[in-house]
């Protein structure tokens with residue numbers, strides 16, 4: 001049987017769901033190779049080639065569309081095919097080492113109008129398409145997926161803030177940040193995407209981080225162990241971080257604010273906090289400093305509040321730059 005495309009990394013998931021013993025087989029015996037199941041919608045009666053993903057799911061589609069869309073398929077079909085080729089439903093059968101779920105998403109994007117809408121799709125669909133569009137050199141789909149991912153994980157803080165709704169819509173479940181990390185590693189995406197996705201993974205409870213992201217086919221996508229270790233260490237680094245501006249404020253503003261109430265507050269504030277710890281790993285969040293600090297902040301006069309807020313934003317920008325450069329995560 002022919003095999004398509006160069007071997008590339010695929011999402012690390014639990015084993016594919018296996019076909020039960022009662023499935024039909026090529027010889028009818030239970031210990032021989034099972035016949036792949038036909039895909040429900042990507043099975044065109046007049047299709048002229050069958051792709052089989054991981055030996056389990058078959059897609060009967062059109063060779064000409066594959067050739068037009070993908071450089072890899074174009075090259076593959078240009079090679080003279082062997083005289084005796086395995087067939088299914090009267091068409092040449094090509095085995096590919098892609099997960100059935102990934103291939104289903106990619107082929108749906110190629111054959112079903114409107115299926116791949118980056119403004120509405122899930123990270124699972126985007127990841128499958130980006131992964132396989134890269135493998136099969138389908139440039140337009142790859143560019144679309146990459147552009148959307150870049151918008152959701154941008155390299156500057158203002159864009160990060162304004163993309164929050166878009167990011168939440170794409171990721172949906174917090175554990176899906178695992179998928180973004182794996183994509184960034186496997187496809188060597190820009191480093192800030194990897195670091196920001198790791199930052200999102202750091203927000204997960206350790207149990208969820210270990211369990212990974214449950215995909216729609218029931219498989220769990222997990223982090224590789226070395227990345228998992230980095231992530232847990234990063235989580236520790238983030239949860240023990242702090243914002244240093246309280247002491248700065250004391251130095252710069254003690255004599256400038258004429259409000260005795262503020263001076264009194266500042267003195268007790270400095271004694272009780274010194275620096276302001278971040279009570280969770282969510283150091284970039286607008287309310288990162290916790291309710292105890294924010295309750296204190298509300299007691300200051302408006303000009304002091306403004307100053308403290310500006311200071312917070314300054315240090316928040318610094319924290320973002322550190323994160324995108326990977327300082328919370330130590331890479332070899």
Ligand SMILES: [Zn+2]
Nearest residue numbers: 257262301304
């Ligand atoms: Zn004041």
